Amino acid sequence: MWAALVRNVDAAMITGNHSVANVEKAIVRAGTDLGWMMTKKSDKHIVGKLALRTHLAVIDITFDKNSYSIKYKDSTNLGYNGSSIHSNYNGWIQNLQKAIALQINIL
Structure with missing residues (x-):
């Protein structure tokens, strides 16, 4: 197993004029499309879970407009x-970040 420093995404900027509700939709759609189970915990907070084989990753996603x-x-x-x-985790986060950016761009 290859180890790497944990990749977090800190305050990735959102361009354009989007509502918080639309940002939430983009995040949920991006995660769901990649196999993440996305659960809204409160306004501006989603928990994502990705289960692959015997592996499970759980993340907190916080956001505003x-x-x-x-x-x-x-x-x-x-x-x-x-x-x-495990280095695969960072790849999953990078893929999620790219998918979120794509979904926000098509809002």
């Missing part, structure tokens, strides 16, 4: 040790 952040929350069978994690 100007930016969003993706933070590691929990995992199973990904070798998380407080700062490092």
Whole structure:
């Protein structure tokens, strides 16, 4: 298993004039399209879960109309040790970030 520093996304900027509701829709659509289970926890807060084989990744996504952040929350069978994690996790987060940007651009 290859370990890498945990990738978080801190305040990724959202361009354009979008409502919070539309940003939420874009985030949920992006995650769902990639196999994430997206659960709204409160206004401006979504928890994403990705289960692949015996692996589970859980993330917190916070957002407003100007930016969003993706933070590691929990995992199973990904070798998380407080700062490092299986390198596949970072790829999943990078793919999610790209998908969110795409969905926001087509709003």
